Amino acid sequence: MIEIKNLKKSFGDLLVWEGVSFTIEEGxxxxxxxxxxxxxxxxxxxxxxxxxxxxxxxxxxEKNIFDLDYVDKRLLRQKFGVLFQGSALFDSINxxxxxxxxxxxxxxxxxxxxxxxxxxxxxxxNLENAAQQETAELSGGMRxxxxxxxxxxxxxxxxxxxxxTSGLDPQTADEINGLILDMARQFDVTSIVVTHDMxxxxxxxxxxxxxxxxxLSWFGTIDEMxxxxxxxxxxxxxxxxxxxxx
Amino acid sequence: MxxxxxxxxxxxxLYQGLRSSTEFSTYRKNLFQELVKVGYDSVPIxxxxxxxxxxxxxxxxxxxxxxxxxxxxxxxxxVSQSILIELAAVISGLVLAGKVGARVATExxxxxxxxxxxxxxxxxFNSVSxxxxxxxxxxxxxxxxxxxxASVCGLAGGVAAGYxxxxxxxxxxxxxxxxxxxxxxxxxxxxxxFVFGFIxxxxxxxxxxxxxxxxxxxxxxxxxxxxxxxxxxLLADFILxxxxx
Amino acid sequence: xxxxxxxKVGITVFLAVVVAIIGFRFMRDVPIFGTxxxxxxxxxxxxxxxxxxxxxxxxxxxxxxxxxxxxxxxNVQVGMSIDTDVNIPEDSRANLTSLGIVxxxxxVIEMGSSSQFVETxxxxxxxxxxxxxxxxxxxxxxxxSDVSNxxxxxxxxxxxxxxxxxxxxxxxxxxxxxxxxxxxxRVANLLEEKRGDIDLAIESxxxxxxxxxxxxxxxxxxxxxxxxxxxxxxRELSVVREELETASASLNQLLDKLNNGxxxxxxxINDPSVYENLDxxxxxxxxLVKGINEDPGKYLKHMSIIEVF
Numbered sequence: 001m002i003e004i005k006n007l008k009k010s011f012g013d014l015l016v017w018e019g020v021s022f023t024i025e026e027g028x029x030x031x032x033x034x035x036x037x038x039x040x041x042x043x044x045x046x047x048x049x050x051x052x053x054x055x056x057x058x059x060x061x062e063k064n065i066f067d068l069d070y071v072d073k074r075l076l077r078q079k080f081g082v083l084f085q086g087s088a089l090f091d092s093i094n095x096x097x098x099x100x101x102x103x104x105x106x107x108x109x110x111x112x113x114x115x116x117x118x119x120x121x122x123x124x125x126n127l128e129n130a131a132q133q134e135t136a137e138l139s140g141g142m143r144x145x146x147x148x149x150x151x152x153x154x155x156x157x158x159x160x161x162x163x164x165t166s167g168l169d170p171q172t173a174d175e176i177n178g179l180i181l182d183m184a185r186q187f188d189v190t191s192i193v194v195t196h197d198m199x200x201x202x203x204x205x206x207x208x209x210x211x212x213x214x215x216l217s218w219f220g221t222i223d224e225m226x227x228x229x230x231x232x233x234x235x236x237x238x239x240x241x242x243x244x245x246x
Numbered sequence: 247m248x249x250x251x252x253x254x255x256x257x258x259x260l261y262q263g264l265r266s267s268t269e270f271s272t273y274r275k276n277l278f279q280e281l282v283k284v285g286y287d288s289v290p291i292x293x294x295x296x297x298x299x300x301x302x303x304x305x306x307x308x309x310x311x312x313x314x315x316x317x318x319x320x321x322x323x324x325v326s327q328s329i330l331i332e333l334a335a336v337i338s339g340l341v342l343a344g345k346v347g348a349r350v351a352t353e354x355x356x357x358x359x360x361x362x363x364x365x366x367x368x369x370x371f372n373s374v375s376x377x378x379x380x381x382x383x384x385x386x387x388x389x390x391x392x393x394x395x396a397s398v399c400g401l402a403g404g405v406a407a408g409y410x411x412x413x414x415x416x417x418x419x420x421x422x423x424x425x426x427x428x429x430x431x432x433x434x435x436x437x438x439x440f441v442f443g444f445i446x447x448x449x450x451x452x453x454x455x456x457x458x459x460x461x462x463x464x465x466x467x468x469x470x471x472x473x474x475x476x477x478x479x480l481l482a483d484f485i486l487x488x489x490x491x
Numbered sequence: 492x493x494x495x496x497x498x499k500v501g502i503t504v505f506l507a508v509v510v511a512i513i514g515f516r517f518m519r520d521v522p523i524f525g526t527x528x529x530x531x532x533x534x535x536x537x538x539x540x541x542x543x544x545x546x547x548x549x550x551x552x553x554x555x556x557x558x559x560x561x562x563x564x565x566n567v568q569v570g571m572s573i574d575t576d577v578n579i580p581e582d583s584r585a586n587l588t589s590l591g592i593v594x595x596x597x598x599v600i601e602m603g604s605s606s607q608f609v610e611t612x613x614x615x616x617x618x619x620x621x622x623x624x625x626x627x628x629x630x631x632x633x634x635x636s637d638v639s640n641x642x643x644x645x646x647x648x649x650x651x652x653x654x655x656x657x658x659x660x661x662x663x664x665x666x667x668x669x670x671x672x673x674x675x676x677r678v679a680n681l682l683e684e685k686r687g688d689i690d691l692a693i694e695s696x697x698x699x700x701x702x703x704x705x706x707x708x709x710x711x712x713x714x715x716x717x718x719x720x721x722x723x724x725x726r727e728l729s730v731v732r733e734e735l736e737t738a739s740a741s742l743n744q745l746l747d748k749l750n751n752g753x754x755x756x757x758x759x760i761n762d763p764s765v766y767e768n769l770d771x772x773x774x775x776x777x778x779l780v781k782g783i784n785e786d787p788g789k790y791l792k793h794m795s796i797i798e799v800f
Contacts, residue, residue, distance in 0.1 A: 048368050070372075078370035088365035091356075102369050105272065154369075278496035286499040326518075391507040398514050424555060427518040427543045 001026055002047060002158070002190070007056035009042060016042050020056070020216045022209050029184050029191040031201045034211035035236070040194040041085070043211070044160050047192065048080045049073045078106060081151030081189075085163040087143035089135040089150070095122075096131040099149045106154060121149040125179065141172035148179060152187075159183060161193045165200045177203045198240030210236065256452045259374065263382060266375035276380040284346050284381075284447070285388030291345060292338050292392050296399025299333050300325060301407030303400075308413040321414050322422030325404040330431045334396035336483055339442035342392065343475035347450040350381050351471035354454025355464035363455070378451045382444060389443030390436050397435065434490055441482050446475045519543065519557060519572075527554065527572040530609050532585035532598070532617035537567040539596030540587060546571050546598045553577045556598065569617070571598065579615070580605040588620040 001023065008018035016039040024030045032040050045051040047058060049065045057064040065076055089098050099118045103109055109117065122128045125145035130138065138146060144164060151159055161180060165173035181204050184191045195201060201208060201222070208225045210218040210233050218225075218233045225233065266272075303325045311321060354377060357363050366373040401423065408414030453471040457463050494502070519542070537559055544556040554577075558570035569587070573579065582603030589596050600615070609615060682689070707714065750761075 045364070050364060050367055074370040074372065076370075077368050080368060082365065082368040084361045084365055086360050088361040090362055090365075091360075106370065278500055281500040281503075282496045286503045289503065388503075391504060394507045394511045394514075398510050401514075421545065421552075424518055424543045425545065429515070429519075429542070432515070 001060075002192075003059040004047070005057050005059065007043070007046060007058070008054045009039070009046070009051070010054055015214050017211060017214045017216070018055075020211070022216060022219045024190060024192060025207075026190050027184070027188055028206040029180065029193060029204050030207045030209060031205035032192065032194045032209045032211065033196060033198070033201055033236070034217075036196060038211045039214075040196075040211055041162050044082075044162055044192065044194050047160065048077045048082065048158075050077075078154060079157045081154065081156035081159040083144065083147045083151045083159070083161045083164055085166060087140075087147035089138075089143055089146055091135050093135075094131075095127070095133050095135060095138065095146050098135060098146055099153055101150065102154050117153060118149075121153050122146075124152075125149045126175075141168050141175070144168065144172075144176055145179070148176075152183065155187070156189065158190045158192065161191065161195070163195055163197075164193060165195065165197045170199075173197070173200065174203075180204050196240070198237055212236070255456065256448075259378065259452055259455060260382075260448060262374040263378045266372045267379050267383070269372060269375045269379075272372060272375045273380040273383075276376060277383055280380045280384035281388055283349070284342075284384040284443075285391050288342055288345060288388075288392060289395055291341060292395050293399045295337055295341050296334065296396040297403035297406075299337050299396070300329055300400035300403030300405075303328060303333070304404040304407040304414060304419070305411060308408065308411070317422075318414050318418035319422030319425065321408065322404070322419035323426040324422075325419070326401055326423035327426050327431060329400035329404070330397055330427075330435050332483075334400050335393050335435050335438040335442060336479065338392050338396040339389075339439070339446065339479045340476055342389075342442075343446045343479060344472055346385065347446045347471045347475040348468050350447060350450035351454040351457075351468040352464060354378075354381075354451060355457035355467045358455060358457045359460050359464055374455075378448075378455060381451050382447045385443035385447030386440055387443075389439040392443075393435055393439035397432075434486075437490065438483065438486055441486060442479050445478045445482055449475050449478060519555070526575065526611075528575050528577070528579075528609070529557070529570060529572050529611045530579070531558075531568055531570045531614050533562060533566045533568050533614065534585075534587050534617045534619045535566055536619055537569055537587060539589070540567075540569060540598065544597055546573060546585075546600060548577065548579075548600045548602065553600070569598065578608045579603075581607045581609055581613070581615070583609070583615050585615055585617040586620050587617065 003023050005021050007020040009016045010018075020043065032043060034040050042051065046053055049058075049068070052066055057066060059065070060076065065073065068076060089095075090101065093101070096118055099121055100114050103114045103117060119128055119131065122131055125148050127142060127145050127149065130142060130146070135143065135146070148164075164176050164180065168176065177200050180191060180193065183189055184204075191204075193200070193204060205222050207221050208219070209216060210225075212218075212232045218228065218230050220228065225237075228234065304321060307321045307324050311324075354363070357366075357377070363373045363377070366376055405416050405419050408419045409416050450471040453467040453474070454464075457467040459466075540556055540559055542556055542559065545552050546554040546556065554571055554573035556569055557572045558568075560568055560570075562568050569585075571585075579600060580603035582605040584601045584603070586599045586601060587596060588599055
């Protein structure tokens with residue numbers, strides 16, 4: 001369970017948001033939605049303590065993560081798998097090594113075990129043939145899948161997805177959505193999906209947090225969202241649906 | 247104000263690096279990779295730079311000191327002392343501020359803007375220890391090697407230029423060079439190269455590590471890393487000369 | 492062959508260290524491999540000598556200086572490393588000197604003659620030779636003040652001259668000069684006129700000289716013997732002089748003794764009582780003679796010969 005309490009963040013004079021509070025339940029897929037530049041990704045980086053807020057706290061396992069020292073923060077982060085918007089693959093090493101990377105540094109597995117685990121993860125994202133390819137040769141969708149394989153390789157308790165479907169064709173986006181759902185259901189991981197893709201939200205999310213006008217504008221389950229008549233949320237959803245129809 | 251803010255950020259990056267420099271297992275592999283990139287890969291350019299520095303110095307000194315009252319060995323003395331004290335360290339430093347500094351700043355800058363650094367951090371890596379420490383260490387460890395290569399090639403270039411131009415016989419050149427060869431000069435050069443190695447790599451790491459704003463931002467930080475590296479090399483050269491000579 | 496990163500780094504560092512060591516030894520002028528002969532020498536000072544200064548034997552470079560340090564006695568001990576194939580006798584000397592005016596200082600070893608050769612750790616005698624430049628430097632101050640004195644005097648003289656030479660004098664001077672010019676012209680004319688005579692005179696003069704020359708050449712044996720006898724005479728003279736010297740020395744001695752009252756003569760000269768005795772004797776004698784003159788019979792009555800008178 002991740003409790004976000006009264007978070008406030010600003011960069012210099014620019015306020016990102018304030019008073020953000022909600023709880024992410026174990027096993028749920030929580031979508032954080034909002035317009036571009038509303039601070040969704042920034043919030044994501046607070047959840048694994050990559051950024052520190054001006055005020056407020058995030059409680060994971062009954063501890064405020066911002067009170068942890070650097071070593072403990074790093075231990076905490078190992079419980080998170082993160083799929084970055086641009087996949088953030090290391091370009092100096094090939095696909096296999098990218099996925100094997102956390103294993104090499106955080107486990108004592110031998111080469112055989114590493115190979116086995118990496119290939120299983122790649123098979124899971126349907127990329128076992130691309131193992132020896134350089135990351136620069138991969139397409140956007142493949143990169144996302146490699147990134148996902150890397151994010152799950154340490155079998156994390158939480159997985160955070162930063163715009164998992166952005167820049168992908170609908171078919172690939174659906175594949176990714178499928179993977180997100182499958183991850184949550186099959187391995188019982190808690191997922192946090194940052195996106196502005198309503199299609200994706202409707203497909204995977206259990207709960208939705210809507211960031212708007214420098215605050216948490218709305219928070220509830222996907223069903224509650226469908227019935228909600230909060231003006232900003234409705235506007236946002238309508239705009240997105242219009243886009244989908246187009 | 248901005249200057250102090252930058253200095254503070256730079257210092258805290260270095261402090262983090264220093265604190266995490268004990269995590270040898272994190273950066274062992276990267277360290278060797280960087281040692282190769284900073285040292286081994288720079289040897290050809292440094293040989294070239296050294297030879298040309300030495301030969302140009304010799305020809306110009308011979309031109310300037312064309313007098314019956316000045317023994318030819320003086321040219322050897324001037325060239326060898328200049329190379330050992332100043333040129334081997336500074337010119338190779340300036341060249342590598344371009345070569346190594348730009349590469350490091352671009353690498354880290356790209357990693358920053360493509361979220362690779364965030365990815366490292368979110369995996370639980372100490373990105374400073376993983377990225378900055380091996381690069382700065384490689385600079386510190388390899389620059390004395392670079393200095394040695396540049397010095398030897400500089401002197402060889404000087405002897406060769408004197409011989410082939412017929413202006414300074416090698417025996418005279420070496421006599422002068424030996425007459426004014428002080429081990430302290432070499433020690434000074436090595437100290438300089440340590441400092442320059444540190445300056446180039448730490449500034450490049452700083453600029454790259456905190457790069458912002460996409461590809462253009464990476465370009466900016468690369469340019470700044472190169473320019474600042476050169477400026478601080480010259481500044482450090484001056485300070486060291488004032489302190490140690 | 493694909494090298495691992497570790498191998499590349501290792502090779503680079505290893506080669507750099509090897510090159511550095513070789514280069515260092517090369518620049519210090521010690522043999523790159525093996526050892527060298529290390530000896531030392533002490534000088535009163537070591538101006539211009541430093542590590543790397545060269546060591547020569549008969550103009551051949553044999554090594555270099557590798558240490559310069561003060562000794563407790565306030566001298567300077569200079570350590571040198573010498574090629575091992577050079578044998579240096581134990582009684583060799585090291586001279587700290589300069590090979591030329593502009594050249595730096597170096598050490599020149601003067602080989603001794605001993606059959607024992609120095610070994611590492613030995614010390615040979617050292618001397619510090621002043622160079623021309625240093626001598627000049629030392630005397631420079633004196634020289635400088637002398638020169639400036641001279642210049643002062645010259646200045647003074649010139650000033651006085653200037654003062655003396657007012658317009659009137661200047662006129663006179665001009666006159667004198669023109670007279671002088673006149674005279675020299677006349678002399679020139681005279682010379683021109685008398686050139687023949689002068690030539691003649693010179694000719695005869697040279698003839699006389701050549702005749703003298705011939706004479707001297709012809710009479711060389713005679714001149715030689717003359718010279719020999721002259722030399723002999725001089726030698727004899729010197730013998731005589733020596734004898735005279737001895738004589739005068741004895742005389743001096745004698746006079747000294749006389750003065751000091753040694754011997755009869757001395758006593759005679761120096762002891763007043765002798766003189767006084769003599770004096771009173773003379774008086775008595777005078778009295779006696781007087782008495783005899785006045786009354787000879789009184790003294791001569793018993794003397795038959797006197798009675799003859």
